[in-house]
Every structure is written in C-alpha cells, then in structure tokens.
Amino acid sequence: MKITFAGAAREVTGSCHIVEVGDRTILLDCGMFQGRRSETRARNAVLPIDVAEIDAVVLSHAHIDHSGRLPLLVRHGYRNPIYCTAATRDLSAVMLADSAHIQEKDAEFLARRKKQQSEVVEPLYGMRDATIAAERMVGMPYDTPFDVVPGIRATFHDVGHILGSASIALDCIEGTTRKRIIFSGDVGRAGLPIIRDPTPPGGGADVVLLESTYGNRDHPSVAGAREQLAKVITETAARGGKILIPAFSVGRTQEIVYDLHVLAREGRIPQIPIYVDSPLAIDATTVFAMHPEVFDHTEDLVKKVQDLFHFTQVTYTREASESKALNTQHGPMVIIAASGMCEAGRILHHLAHNASDPRTTILIVGFQAEHTLGRRIVDRAPMIRVFDEEIPLRARVEILNGYSAHGDRTELQHWLDSVRTGDPRGSTPPVYLVHGEAAAQDAFANQLRGAGYPSVHAPERNEAITL
Numbered sequence: 034m035k036i037t038f039a040g041a042a043r044e045v046t047g048s049c050h051i052v053e054v055g056d057r058t059i060l061l062d063c064g065m066f067q068g069r070r071s072e073t074r075a076r077n078a079v080l081p082i083d084v085a086e087i088d089a090v091v092l093s094h095a096h097i098d099h100s101g102r103l104p105l106l107v108r109h110g111y112r113n114p115i116y117c118t119a120a121t122r123d124l125s126a127v128m129l130a131d132s133a134h135i136q137e138k139d140a141e142f143l144a145r146r147k148k149q150q151s152e153v154v155e156p157l158y159g160m161r162d163a164t165i166a167a168e169r170m171v172g173m174p175y176d177t178p179f180d181v182v183p184g185i186r187a188t189f190h191d192v193g194h195i196l197g198s199a200s201i202a203l204d205c206i207e208g209t210t211r212k213r214i215i216f217s218g219d220v221g222r223a224g225l226p227i228i229r230d231p232t233p234p235g236g237g238a239d240v241v242l243l244e245s246t247y248g249n250r251d252h253p254s255v256a257g258a259r260e261q262l263a264k265v266i267t268e269t270a271a272r273g274g275k276i277l278i279p280a281f282s283v284g285r286t287q288e289i290v291y292d293l294h295v296l297a298r299e300g301r302i303p304q305i306p307i308y309v310d311s312p313l314a315i316d317a318t319t320v321f322a323m324h325p326e327v328f329d330h331t332e333d334l335v336k337k338v339q340d341l342f343h344f345t346q347v348t349y350t351r352e353a354s355e356s357k358a359l360n361t362q363h364g365p366m367v368i369i370a371a372s373g374m375c376e377a378g379r380i381l382h383h384l385a386h387n388a389s390d391p392r393t394t395i396l397i398v399g400f401q402a403e404h405t406l407g408r409r410i411v412d413r414a415p416m417i418r419v420f421d422e423e424i425p426l427r428a429r430v431e432i433l434n435g436y437s438a439h440g441d442r443t444e445l446q447h448w449l450d451s452v453r454t455g456d457p458r459g460s461t462p463p464v465y466l467v468h469g470e471a472a473a474q475d476a477f478a479n480q481l482r483g484a485g486y487p488s489v490h491a492p493e494r495n496e497a498i499t500l
Contacts (some may be wrong), residue, residue, distance in 0.1 A: 034207055034500040041468040044100040045246055045402050046073075048468055049081050052214065054205045057182040058082070060090045061201060061216050061242075065101025065132070067248050068404040069375065070139075077102060077157055077395050084109045088182045092117040092170075093218030094198035094364030095124035095283055102133055103169075104162035112169070116181060119172030119198025119242060120324045121197075124283055127316040128166040131282075133207040135377055163490070167273030175199065183497070185308035188482055193221030193231035194438050196321055200339070202234040205500075206296045212239040219244050219439040219468065220448050221363035224255035226291040227321070229329045231440070233448050237456025242499060243449055244471030245491075246400055246439040248477025259292045265396055265431050269305045270365035275352045277428075279380045279407060281373035282314035284438055287321050287342060289369055295334055303365070309346045310356050310370040310379050315349045344427050361385040373399045375406035385419045393428035398436040403470065442477055446484060463488035465498070478490035 034054050039045030039405055040062075047066035049445040052059050062079070066073040084106055092115055093099055103115060103125075117125065133156075140156035172177050184206050189199035198221065205216040223230040229290045253261075269276045280286045286309060296302045306377075309315065322342065328335050335341065350356050356379050361367060371378040387393040401407035409417055416423045440448060453461055464486055466474045474491040481489045492498070 034205055034210070034212055034266070035497055036242070036493040036500070037495060037497040038467060039495060040066065040467070041098070042492050042496065043471050043474065044467055045400065047076070048093070048099045049102070050216065050242060050467070051082055051204065052185070052205075054184045055207045056279055057088050057184055057380065058086050059088055059181055059185060062093055062094045062099040063090055063102045063106060064099040065097050067098055067376065067402055074157070074288050077105070080105065080109060084111045087111060089113050090115040091181060091187050091201055091203075092121060092125070093192075093201060094195055095121045095128050095218065096195065096219070096281070097128060097132055097313050099219070100125050100129065103166040104133060104158040105244050106130055107165045107169070108158045108162045115166065115170045116179070116187065116198040117170055117172055118175065118199055120146060120320070120327055121199070122167070122170040122171060122172040123247070123320045123323060124197060124317060125170060127313060127320060128283060129163040129166055130160060131313040133158055133160045134282055139379070147384070155411065174462070178204070186266060190234045191327070192218050193223070193228055194219040195221075195224060196228055196287075196324060196327060200234055202236070202238075214236065214240050214242070215452055215462075216242045217244050217448065219246070219438070221438055222252070222255055222440050222443055222444055225438060226332065227328055227335070229327065231448055233451035233455065235455035237458060238452055238462040241449065241452060241462050241464045242467050243445065243464055244439070245445065245466040245474045245477045247437065247441045248445060248466065248469050248473040248480075251439055251443055252437055252441040253435040255435055258433050259295065261435065262289070262292055265394055265433075266305075266367060268303045269394040269429075270391050272307050273364050274390065274394060275364040275387055276367045276394050277380065277383050277387060278367065278369045278396045278398060279373055279375045280314075280369050280371065281399055282311050282371040283317045285373060285436065286311065286314040286371075287368055288316070288319055288407045289398060289435060290342050291334065292349060292428060293347070293367070294341065297344055297346055298435075304346060305367065307367040308350050308369065309347065310350045310359065310368055312351050313371055316353055318349075356382065359383070367482065373407070374401050375410065381419055385422070385424060387428065388417060389425045389427050390421070391427045391429070395428050397432045400437065408477045442480060445477070446481065449481070449486075460487055463490070466491040
C-alpha cells in the first residue's frame with residue numbers, strides 16, 4: 034500500500050493524494066492549484082497520474098482547490114466514478130461549470146495577448162468536460178461504508194467545513210494486510226452557521242492525512258464574528274462607504290447572508306441594501322436550499338425561518354448589467370462577490386472602482402493563499418494590480434478570521450485527538466500534514482509532537498510513503 038502526496042503539499046491549494054492498494058489506484062481529491070497565474074496554469078495542466086491508471090476518485094468537498102481538476106481528468110479520457118456526498122455532487126455541478134467558464138475566458142484573454150505570435154491557446158478544460166465530470170459523480174450518504182474498488186472501502190463523515198464536506202475513512206485490504214487511512218479533508222469548526230459541527234471518524238487509524246491551513250494560530254470565536262460583522266457594517270455605513278466582501282461562492286457567502294439575516298431581524302445593522310453579486314453564489318444558494326437534511330437544526334434561525342437566504346434587504350444580482358450598475362451607485366451598501374481570493378470574478382470590478390476610496394471597507398472573511406490579490410490586500414500593499422492597472426489601496430481592510438471554515442490549531446488537534454481516542458487498540462497513528470503553508474505546518478508539527486504524537490511529517494509534493 035502506498036500514498037503519494039501529489040498536491041496541497043507544503044502549500045494550501047491543489048489537494049490530491051494518490052492511494053495505491055494492490056493493483057488498484059484511487060485519488061483523494063483532484064483540486065486546482067491557485068496563486069500566480071503564470072505558474073499555476075502550467076502546474077494545473079499536468080495531471081498527477083496517467084488517467085488510465087485511476088480506478089476511482091473520492092472527493093472530500095466541492096471547493097475548487099479540491100475538485101477543480103476533475104474536468105481535466107475527463108478531458109484526458111477519465112470515465113470512472115467520482116464518489117462524494119449528495120450535497121457535494123450538486124454543489125460541484127455548478128462550481129465546475131463556473132470553473133470551465135473561467136478557463137474558457139482565460140484562454141480567450143491569453144489568445145488576444147498572444148495574437149501577434151500566432152500562438153494557439155487552449156482552455157484547461159471546457160463546459161462539456163465539466164458536465165461529464167458532474168455526471169460521473171455518485172452521491173453517497175454520511176456514515177455508510179461503500180466499496181470504492183475491490184480492496185478499498187470508504188466512509189464519509191461530516192467534517193463541518195461547507196455543505197456536504199466530508200472526512201474520508203479508507204479501509205484497505207491487500208492480501209492479509211489491513212490498514213485504515215483517515216483523510217481529514219478540510220476540518221470545519223464547531224458553531225459555524227447552517228451546517229453541523231465536525232464529527233471525527235471513529236475506529237482509529239493506521240495513518241492520518243490532516244489538513245493544517247491554520248496550524249500556527251487560533252481563531253477568534255465563531256460567536257464573536259457576527260458581532261464584528263455588525264460593527265464593521267455600522268461604522269462603514271456611518272461614513273457613507275461601501276462594504277466589499279470577497280467571499281467564496283460556496284459556504285462563506287451563505288454564512289454571511291445567514292448572519293446578516295440574523296442581524297437584520299434583530300435590528301443590529303442599518304437598513305442598507307445588501308447585494309449578493311455572483312451568479313455562482315446564487316446557484317450555490319439554491320443548492321443549499323435543496324439540502325436542509327444536513328443543516329444544523331439546533332440553530333435558532335433554522336428552527337424559525339423557512340427561507341434562510343432571503344429577507345427584505347438582500348438582492349441577488351445575476352445579470353452583468355445589474356452588477357455594473359452597482360459601481361455607479363453611492364454607498365452605503367454591502368456587496369458580497371466572488372472570488373474569495375480576489376483572483377477572478379465580479380469582486381475585481383468592485384475593487385477597481387472602490388479600493389482607492391477611503392470610505393470603503395474591504396472585509397476579508399476567508400483564507401488568502403500566497404501570491405493572490407487577496408493576500409496582497411490582507412498585507413495592505415500600498416498599490417494593488419487589478420485588470421493590469423495599479424490602484425492605490427486607500428480603503429480600510431478588516432479581517433474577520435472568526436468566519437474561517439477551517440479549524441485552527443486547537444480545533445485541528447481536538448479533531449485528531451478524537452480520532453486517536455476512538456482507536457480500540459489505543460495506538461497513536463503517524464500523522465502527515467497536508468493543505469498548509471510551511472510555516473503553519475512546521476509550527477503545528479511541533480505542537481503535535483509535544484502533545485504525544487511522535488510521528489508527524491509534512492511531506493513535499495510528490496513524496497510517497499509505503500504502509
């Protein structure tokens with residue numbers, strides 16, 4: 034048995050791990066690398082393994098850094114199953130279609146720039162590939178074992194990251210050898226709006242692949258995030274500014290809208306317009322509404338309100354003309370737009386028009402990977418480049434880490450401790466840290482060693498281990 038760490042190794046994006054058991058090979062995720070376009074385009078174009086060798090894919094959740102290269106597999110001839118939860122299947126259908134649209138538009142843009150060189154620029158994949166990838170997805174319930182391929186049985190466990198997200202337990206048999214691999218996926222947080230709290234897999238593990246995005250820090254409380262949101266909106270509205278929220282279309286947008294709904298019902302934010310300016314977020318919100326079975330039904334708003342995502346102040350702007358009209362309107366207002374790391378999407382237009390206005394607040398509510406525009410905004414660079422133009426960053430920048438859908442170092446260790454506690458053998462599994470930048474991983478590895486985990490490693494990309 035062998036595991037190769039083909040992505041999200043010493044970095045956050047590009048999640049992909051190759052598991053070989055006997056003569057069978059599966060992928061855990063097949064995500065897209067994100068960051069500098071010139072670098073990531075070339076990295077994304079290279080598949081981690083020959084498609085002919087892949088017997089199945091098991092997908093942890095719908096975020097593009099975990100699912101985004103599935104259509105590329107299809108483009109190269111992949112026709113085997115992609116297993117995921119039902120909610121992940123439905124979210125992936127809209128997210129991969131959106132990603133394909135971006136790939137096609139990027140190719141058109143690059144073709145125009147290289148026109149004089151007579152160079153043909155092909156998109157990474159197209160809409161047809163995304164459609165076929167979605168058709169290959171098989172929705173499976175939580176906590177129900179299923180056979181992926183002969184010798185590998187998987188079970189999804191709710192990991193509380195986004196709708197449908199899962200950690201994956203793989204029970205593997207090769208001859209007389211039995212091993213249990215636990216892949217955390219992205220570990221969520223207790224108390225996040227809408228979705229249920231993480232439920233770590235029981236039964237122990239022989240090896241754990243654990244995400245480490247925030248392995249070197251603790252977050253403010255989830256409960257405090259709503260208070261901060263109200264404060265930022267009230268203060269910005271008082272000076273007549275716009276609140277720009279670059280938010281992931283899946284998960285973060287719905288959480289923000291949910292909390293704005295709560296605050297509006299309680300009269301704790303001013304009666305200013307709120308715009309959700311993202312066709313993908315609108316489609317994703319529709320998918321959320323389709324899956325109330327995975328909501329957290331202990332939450333007050335879930336119990337009291339049938340439609341969580343619509344209330345008087347909120348408007349969903351699907352058409353481009355509606356989005357452009359927002360740039361001619363004066364504040365105060367809230368604009369929630371994709372992409373979450375400011376690398377594409379309508380948020381770029383709003384930044385181009387408003388980032389130089391000191392009345393504006395740019396509210397960061399999610400992780401910003403290295404080399405993205407979002408990270409440069411977090412770092413408060415004096416100038417930012419949007420649409421090949423340098424724009425002074427005079428807007429206020431506020432960061433609400435309480436909205437992070439990734440567990441912090443304390444929450445990650447609690448999840449891992451629960452996996453260890455659930456081992457009837459009482460053993461401590463080796464831990465391989467994935468989905469984290471080097472500084473976060475190194476700090477977290479030291480923390481775990483000090484907490485009684487003697488074998489903690491942070492593998493390099495394409496490093497392989499044998500069980």
